[in-house]
Amino acid sequence: MFEDFLVMIWTVAIAHLFAVVSPGPDFIMVVKNSLSYGRREGIFTAIGIGTGLSVHIIYCVAGLALIISQSIIIFSLLKYLGAAYLIYVGYKSIVAKSSDGEGLGFSNENREITTNGQLTDMKAFRTGFITNVLNPKATLFFLSLFTLVVSPSTPAPILVFISILMIVNTMLWFSFVAYVVSNPKVRAIFMKYQSVINKVIGGFFILVGIKLALSKL
Numbered sequence: 765m766f767e768d769f770l771v772m773i774w775t776v777a778i779a780h781l782f783a784v785v786s787p788g789p790d791f792i793m794v795v796k797n798s799l800s801y802g803r804r805e806g807i808f809t810a811i812g813i814g815t816g817l818s819v820h821i822i823y824c825v826a827g828l829a830l831i832i833s834q835s836i837i838i839f840s841l842l843k844y845l846g847a848a849y850l851i852y853v854g855y856k857s858i859v860a861k862s863s864d865g866e867g868l869g870f871s872n873e874n875r876e877i878t879t880n881g882q883l884t885d886m887k888a889f890r891t892g893f894i895t896n897v898l899n900p901k902a903t904l905f906f907l908s909l910f911t912l913v914v915s916p917s918t919p920a921p922i923l924v925f926i927s928i929l930m931i932v933n934t935m936l937w938f939s940f941v942a943y944v945v946s947n948p949k950v951r952a953i954f955m956k957y958q959s960v961i962n963k964v965i966g967g968f969f970i971l972v973g974i975k976l977a978l979s980k981l
Contacts, residue, residue, distance in 0.1 A: 793895045794938045798945040799954045805888040806942025812892025814935035824910035846898040847977035854969030
């Protein structure tokens with residue numbers, strides 16, 4: 765019996781590893797906030813993304829995953845909400861005005877939202893959280909995971925362990941991404957081409973949102 769659960773844990777861990785490292789809305793959001801505002805904001809975004817996994821886990825454990833997977837209306841609603849959010853984020857990125865080095869967090873330690881666009885820790889966290897909760901990629905992954913891999917009879921301690929494992933791994937991975945991307949040399953390049961990069965990132969979000977809205981999941 766224990767061997768079966770061990771196999772399941774390894775299966776979940778490996779599947780989740782491939783899912784979390786593949787580029788998607790979560791990855792781009794961490795990159796965007798890390799470049800635009802700094803390492804601290806990128807890490808808080810990563811923490812928000814990891815925390816967002818708890819929402820997917822809760823509705824799956826509660827049995828709502830089966831209802832969502834069987835209901836075209838509910839799944840379509842989630843799909844369009846996610847698409848609308850991605851398009852909104854893309855639009856905000858495209859129209860964002862370039863800031864100087866201080867505004868991007870090179871020397872300003874103030875964590876309040878200021879007129880130059882500085883993020884608070886909470887807003888960075890909330891951005892990551894909402895992005896993950898409305899990320900259709902995450903929804904599809906957890907629907908598949910809890911209907912094909914994790915058995916309804918799985919003991920609570922195993923479920924808790926699996927959940928914590930995925931949440932912590934997500935936070936660690938995206939924190940690592942934030943650490944790498946927020947390197948001063950990388951951000952210096954971003955500062956030079958900030959306007960163009962913001963528009964490219966914004967265009968990516970909009971394209972993904974449109975593709976999601978038009979897709980048949």
